[in-house]
Amino acid sequence: MKNLAENELLIKLNQLYLDTQSSIVDNENWKINFNSYSKTIDNILIKHHSFLYNELQTLNKYIVKIKNIYGANHKELVCLSEKYQILKLELIEHALKEESEVFPTIKVFESNPALINKTKLKTMMAELKNEHDITCNHLMEMRKMTNDYLLTETCMTYQLTFKRLKSLENGILQHIHLENQMLFRSIENQLKKDS
Numbered sequence: 789m790k791n792l793a794e795n796e797l798l799i800k801l802n803q804l805y806l807d808t809q810s811s812i813v814d815n816e817n818w819k820i821n822f823n824s825y826s827k828t829i830d831n832i833l834i835k836h837h838s839f840l841y842n843e844l845q846t847l848n849k850y851i852v853k854i855k856n857i858y859g860a861n862h863k864e865l866v867c868l869s870e871k872y873q874i875l876k877l878e879l880i881e882h883a884l885k886e887e888s889e890v891f892p893t894i895k896v897f898e899s900n901p902a903l904i905n906k907t908k909l910k911t912m913m914a915e916l917k918n919e920h921d922i923t924c925n926h927l928m929e930m931r932k933m934t935n936d937y938l939l940t941e942t943c944m945t946y947q948l949t950f951k952r953l954k955s956l957e958n959g960i961l962q963h964i965h966l967e968n969q970m971l972f973r974s975i976e977n978q979l980k981k982d983s
């Protein structure tokens with residue numbers, strides 16, 4: 789089961805990578821396709837961060853509900869709920885850090901690179917990428933503990949919760965891909981060229 793969950797995540801990441809490659813010829817075209825780091829950041833905030841804040845809170849209620857109803861017979865739901873609380877707290881903290889520190893720094897870097905400490909910016913992006921890896925590990929563990937979100941009850945709430953968890957996972961993977969492979973990689977390439 790370990791391999792199945794890992795393979796599925798890898799397949800999704802690879803597909804996202806291929807989709808991205810088809811829309812971008814190379815990083816030189818970044819500004820043509822995406823106009824600017826600022827626009828990409830605004831897109832991330834509107835599309836992904838707002839989804840994350842809303843969905844993490846809403847889904848929490850469903851997870852707690854099915855854990856309370858079925859947890860005695862399905863211990864995996866207790867583990868899932870515990871892991872989800874960690875994921876939720878870490879992701880909210882992560883997104884707030886991006887919004888308050890890292891993204892504003894990138895916007896200043898874009899308009900006037902001389903104002904920014906490049907080493908600090910690199911460190912900030914490395915920290916975020918590390919946190920993305922931790923998030924992916926949480927998602928993988930959630931798949932493992934639920935047998936790839938295998939439904940063992942016919943209850944509608946149970947089904948809806950697992951469906952929304954899979955959709956949340958998909959949204960988070962796209963979000964991470966956009967930040968790691970599109971935004972941060974382009975900035976790192978620019979920093980290399982400028983150094």
Ligand SMILES: [Fe+2]
Pocket residue numbers: 832836837883886963967
């Ligand atoms: Fe983000």
Ligand SMILES: [Fe+2]
Pocket residue numbers: 882886916920964967
């Ligand atoms: Fe992020």
